[in-house]
Amino acid sequence: MKNMSNIKKLLELLKKHNITLSSAESFTGGLFGKKITDIPGSSQVYKGGVICYWTEVKEKILLVDKSIIDKFGVVSEEVAFNLALNCKKMFETDVAVSFTGNAGPTKCDEFSNVGDCYIGIDFLGKVEVMSCKLKGKTRISIRNYAIEIVVNKLIELIDGKF
Numbered sequence: 001m002k003n004m005s006n007i008k009k010l011l012e013l014l015k016k017h018n019i020t021l022s023s024a025e026s027f028t029g030g031l032f033g034k035k036i037t038d039i040p041g042s043s044q045v046y047k048g049g050v051i052c053y054w055t056e057v058k059e060k061i062l063l064v065d066k067s068i069i070d071k072f073g074v075v076s077e078e079v080a081f082n083l084a085l086n087c088k089k090m091f092e093t094d095v096a097v098s099f100t101g102n103a104g105p106t107k108c109d110e111f112s113n114v115g116d117c118y119i120g121i122d123f124l125g126k127v128e129v130m131s132c133k134l135k136g137k138t139r140i141s142i143r144n145y146a147i148e149i150v151v152n153k154l155i156e157l158i159d160g161k162f
Contacts, residue, residue, distance in 0.1 A: 084120030
């Protein structure tokens with residue numbers, strides 16, 4: 001993220017409206033949680049996250065049904081949806097975000113290409129999934145861009161709700 005001001009703004013909004021947050025991170029590898037917890041006071045609203053890099057972790061810890069992964073691939077709208085939904089339940093938060101994608105440099109399965117990613121947001125009981133095609137970007141820029149999308153979308157959702 002170019003600067004931390006949007007993350008600070010998000011945390012201020014979460015605190016103001018007493019909204020808790022959790023995360024399920026695959027290709028971002030905990031970078032979202034790190035950026036959130038880099039801000040002092042984030043523990044008031046951010047309960048935690050799971051780094052679910054391996055498919056087995058998605059299945060065993062975040063309870064994504066294997067049949068969904070087999071049918072749609074690990075990098076899919078369906079997996080992002082279930083990761084966000086189950087993360088929210090696991091942490092008992094108001095909001096949960098999920099990241100599943102392929103930051104490269106090679107393909108991770110037959111369903112996705114480098115730069116493909118899906119971002120899930122369970123916001124107060126309504127799950128939304130966004131698809132991103134970030135071709136031609138570096139591994140770190142793909143990860144940072146996905147986090148920026150989530151932070152901006154959460155700010156927009158909170159501003160629209162309250």
